[in-house]
Amino acid sequence: MNIVRWGLLSTANINRRLIPAIRASERGELVAVASRRQAQADAYAAEWDIPLAFGSYEALLASGEVDALYISLPNHLHAEWTVRALEHGLHVLCEKPFAVTLPEVDRMLDAARDNGRVLAEAFMYRHHPQTKIAAAWIRDGHLGEISVMRGVFNFSMSNRANIRLVPEWGGGSLWDVGVYPLSMAQYLMGGPPVWVHGDQWIGPSGVDESFTGTLHFAGGAMAQISSAFRTPWYTHFDVLGTKGRLVMTRPFTGLDSDQRRLTFVDERDQTQELPVPDVELYSGEVEDMHDAILFGHPNLVGLNETRDHVRTVLALYESAQRGERVYID
Ligand SMILES: NC(=O)c1ccc[n+]([C@@H]2O[C@H](COP(=O)([O-])OP(=O)(O)OC[C@H]3O[C@@H](n4cnc5c(N)ncnc54)[C@H](OP(=O)(O)O)[C@@H]3O)[C@@H](O)[C@H]2O)c1
Incomplete structure (x- = not known):
């Protein structure tokens, strides 16, 4: 084949x-x-x-x-x-x-x-050069130690018959779009947090139409993530380190990809744009499957990582319901 x-x-x-x-x-x-x-x-x-x-x-x-x-x-x-x-x-x-x-x-x-x-x-964004360049930049130590990450994926839900509003079908903004900043944070930290705290606003259909969560990682790094069906389209991810910050503009969308940016700001507040090739957002995950099927290569997003995405979402929902922190066991 x-x-x-x-x-x-x-x-x-x-x-x-x-x-x-x-x-x-x-x-x-x-x-x-x-x-x-x-x-x-x-x-x-x-x-x-x-x-x-x-x-x-x-x-x-x-x-x-x-x-x-x-x-x-x-x-x-x-x-x-x-x-x-x-x-x-x-x-x-x-x-x-x-x-x-x-x-x-x-x-x-x-x-x-x-x-x-x-x-x-x-998870198409994981295959895009913007994500790969950001991860390499952090790995190479330009940011020092990661202190705080802040990620958002919001949009405005106009269609009230959308599958995303049905609780029994896995509806809700965290399941739908909060998983993007959540998975980015776990990817950059190399694994899931130790504990999480979540807050949600439940809309009339019974799903979270806005969600904010904090992920607390071993060593003290934190990620603040949010998702919503109640604001105009917005995706963003910042990584704040001890030596500077990396600003990812439009990290999770193929729309208006010419506006995608990766900006490094160093400890002297000097700004540097890191060039990001304008690659079609969904091609990477398809080629990754081809490599895996035809040549037996491991997929870029491994199944243990995938399992950890679901595990952390469930912990965040549990925290939002109980009103207290939830540990990831
Ligand atoms: N990676 C991304 O960028 C991205 C973006 C958007 C969505 N997604 C994901 O893709 C999935 C689909 O999202 P979507 O917005 O494309 O969905 P959608 O347009 O609502 O389509 C869902 C499809 O599921 C089928 N279906 C089977 N049982 C159904 C039921 N009981 N009610 C409604 N549809 C049913 C229908 O196909 P038939 O009528 O043909 O059977 C329907 O067209 C979700 O898991 C979502 O999270 C990913």
């Missing part, structure tokens, strides 16, 4: 970002889409020029026509369909958040191991 045949599990909005990334790769081919209704699958396949359209998810899994699946279902369905796909011998790129409970995550990891298939969480 030197070409990975991809299928899309659902006709989700986010697919429109993955489709060009698969098509831009010499090692990937978009072969099929599945939807809960045949008419929807047919219409979507016609709109996006996809050769095969399946009227149920199971039909695509059993078809033998694809090697890898992109799972872009509502959050509460990620685990079920990831496990089923792996059991059909398919490789899986599953959207964030990977799952909404730890037993689900563990079932997904077990299924990948037992079936010998590649499984990864679709």
Whole structure:
């Protein structure tokens, strides 16, 4: 095999970002889409020029026509369909958040191991040069020791029928977009915090429409993260160290990518722009899957790291409910 045949599990909005990334790769081919209704699958396949359209998810899994699946279902369905796909011998790129409970995550990891298939969480920003350059800059010691990180991902939710507002479907701003600054903080610190504290504002549908959390790491570093469905679009991440700060502008979005910046401010308050190549945001995660499937390379975002994302989100929600700090065990 030197070409990975991809299928899309659902006709989700986010697919429109993955489709060009698969098509831009010499090692990937978009072969099929599945939807809960045949008419929807047919219409979507016609709109996006996809050769095969399946009227149920199971039909695509059993078809033998694809090697890898992109799972872009509502959050509460990620685990079920990831496990089923792996059991059909398919490789899986599953959207964030990977799952909404730890037993689900563990079932997904077990299924990948037992079936010998590649499984990864679709955190596209981790593959972008802006993130990689920032991490290398910090690793090289330009900031000294990390003291505080501050990360935000907010947007305004106009559609009240959105899947993100349904509590039983893994709705909520922390699950949806708070996971970006959370995962960035854990990545830069090399692992999860020792304890967390969270606060939330619950909207009329019963999900957190704003969330703020503090992550306390061993050694004293802290991350303040926030997410919301109640402000205009805003993504940002700052790392404040003992010798300077790194300001990441627009770190988690492919929109207006020409405005993406990485700025270092040293201890004398001198500012330096670090050049960031304008790379398509979603290509990295697709090529990472190709490397893993075709050559057995480890995925950039490992499954232990993914498990830690879910673990910390759950601890933050627990803290927000109980009104006290929660330790990550
Ligand atoms: N990485 C990123 O940049 C990014 C960005 C946006 C979203 N996401 C993630 O991608 C996933 C999908 O988000 P989205 O906004 O693209 O979702 P969406 O447009 O609402 O699509 C979800 C799809 O799931 C299928 N589905 C199955 N059961 C459903 C149900 N009971 N209710 C509604 N839809 C159901 C539907 O496809 P059919 O009708 O075809 O079966 C629907 O089109 C989420 O996990 C989200 O966190 C990631």
